[in-house]
Amino acid sequence: MRTWYAISLSLFLIFVQCNKRVVDSDADNGTTLPDSTVLVDRLGLTDRFEIATWNIENFPKAGTQTVNDVAQIIKDLDIDLIGVQEIASIRSFNDLLDQMPGWKGVLSNDVYSSGTYQKTGILYKSDFISVSGIKNIFENDWYAFPRPPLQAYVQVKDLDSVKFDFNIIVLHLKASGGSENEARRKEAINDLSQYIKNEIARGADPDFVVLGDWNDVLSDPESTNVFLAMLNDPQTFTFLTLGLSNQYSYISYTYRSLIDHIMITKDAEAEYGAGECRVLYLDQQYLSYPSNVSDHRPVFARFNGFRLNLSGN
Numbered sequence: 001m002r003t004w005y006a007i008s009l010s011l012f013l014i015f016v017q018c019n020k021r022v023v024d025s026d027a028d029n030g031t032t033l034p035d036s037t038v039l040v041d042r043l044g045l046t047d048r049f050e051i052a053t054w055n056i057e058n059f060p061k062a063g064t065q066t067v068n069d070v071a072q073i074i075k076d077l078d079i080d081l082i083g084v085q086e087i088a089s090i091r092s093f094n095d096l097l098d099q100m101p102g103w104k105g106v107l108s109n110d111v112y113s114s115g116t117y118q119k120t121g122i123l124y125k126s127d128f129i130s131v132s133g134i135k136n137i138f139e140n141d142w143y144a145f146p147r148p149p150l151q152a153y154v155q156v157k158d159l160d161s162v163k164f165d166f167n168i169i170v171l172h173l174k175a176s177g178g179s180e181n182e183a184r185r186k187e188a189i190n191d192l193s194q195y196i197k198n199e200i201a202r203g204a205d206p207d208f209v210v211l212g213d214w215n216d217v218l219s220d221p222e223s224t225n226v227f228l229a230m231l232n233d234p235q236t237f238t239f240l241t242l243g244l245s246n247q248y249s250y251i252s253y254t255y256r257s258l259i260d261h262i263m264i265t266k267d268a269e270a271e272y273g274a275g276e277c278r279v280l281y282l283d284q285q286y287l288s289y290p291s292n293v294s295d296h297r298p299v300f301a302r303f304n305g306f307r308l309n310l311s312g313n
Helices: 002-018 064-077 090-098 179-201 266-272
Strands: 049-059 081-087 103-107 119-125 129-136 150-157 162-172 208-213 237-239 260-265 276-279 299-303
Touching: 049 064, 049 162, 049 208, 049 260, 064 090, 081 090, 081 162, 081 208, 090 103, 090 119, 103 129, 103 150, 119 129, 119 150, 119 162, 162 179, 162 266, 179 208, 237 266, 260 266, 260 299, 266 299
Parallel strands: 049 081, 162 208
Antiparallel strands: 049 299, 081 119, 103 119, 129 150, 150 162, 208 260, 237 260, 276 299
16 A cells, blocks of 8 residues: 555656646745746737737736736736736836836826726837837727727847837727627727727827727627627728637636637738737646636737847847
């Protein structure tokens, strides 16, 4: 019996060592993860530009543990720019940046009437990405935009030149089902569609990347589809998430759907090229993801229409 126990214990220790990538710790012990900890697989390529949209549920939902986990996940993924939603603590957002050398971040400046907030923001690698012209849009349209979208101008510059410059809009539209909430989302998308076309007509950079939590699915029938202003104008707008059938970004215990999207304007298609877009199933690698991090998975896109020269090779 003692020999059997020793063999079983050895096998268990080997199994744990072989599965160090899958970390399952629900405890909020406030300790910073060691540099050797890896929670999720790397995605970033050194010669490509990669982005994601990520609703980090009521950040930080599990306090310091969430801050540590999100910092580690971003370092593990090693992608270049992330549009974030539901940032509920500016202090924790700054604590996050303190753990991520080489990264900068900006947040929207809106608050709810109660003084609370769920801000949108942008995290980016500052070595070769610059973000300027930061502003909220539709600040006075509470009905369509209970959280005003955050707009900024982004330049991606490597050792050779500026490879991609574009206007980014990070949004978080009205949540929940029902005809009233759908009407608010539809009005928001109609207004945003017209806003982008007006901006381009006035001479703005025609490359737009709009990403965030749109709180609705692209596949609804026309009678209830809130995206028609953009879906019916393919000469201007392209949803990179349109072809992601059976992939889910929202993962509550009772309901799963793809409500987080990335959209680009026609002029940005050259930079996207034969790119790729997909949902990142981080909860299948880090088992405490739903309890420690978010009820949304990130949605990721890689731009393959150009290459970056960051090392001089």
